[in-house]
C-alpha cells in the first residue's frame with residue numbers, strides 16, 4: 001500500500017511519521033504526477049485557504065478531484081475544509097464531500113481543546129476498544145452532511161467532527177498529533 005500526503009502546507013510530516021509507524025510506503029505530494037500509483041491521499045491540517053491557493057498555483061485542483069473520485073482521501077482539519085463543498089465563503093475547495101463546514105467554529109487559537117470521542121467504526125477496523133482522544137486546533141465543525149455522507153463522531157451530541165462519504169473521510173481534529181494510530185488504520189481500510 002502506498003499513501004500520499006499533500007505536502008503544500010501544514011502538518012504533513014506528522015502524518016508521514018504515523019504512516020511509517022504503520023509500515024506504509026509514503027509519498028510527499030506537491031505535483032500532479034506524484035498522485036500516480038497511490039492507493040490513497042491524506043490532506044493535512046494547516047490553513048485551508050493557503051492549501052487551496054497553493055493547490056491552484058501547482059495545478060493540482062483537477063488532478064486531486066479526479067483522484068478523489070476513484071481513491072480514498074482523508075482530510076484532517078484544514079484538509080477536511082478543503083475536501084468540502086460549502087464553507088459559506090469564497091475560497092478554493094475540492095468539493096468532493098457533500099458536507100457543509102464552519103471554519104474556526106470553536107473560536108480562536110486560545111480556544112483549542114482536547115476531547116474523548118466515541119467512534120464505533122474504529123473498533124470494527126482495528127479491534128481496539130476505547131474512546132479516541134482528539135486534539136482540536138482552531139477546528140471547524142461539520143454543520144451538515146449530505147445524503148451520501150454519514151456522521152462518524154460528534155462532540156456533545158450535536159457538533160459533528162468526523163464524517164465519511166464512501167472512501168472519503170473528514171475529521172475536524174488531528175489524530176496525527178497523538179500516539180493513537182486507530183484513525184490512520186481506519187483510513188487504510190478505506191484505501192485498501
Ligand code: GLN
Nearest residue numbers: 045046047048077078138
Ligand atoms: N483554522 C484553520 C482553517 O480554517 C484550520 C486549522 C487546522 O487545520 N488545525 O483553515
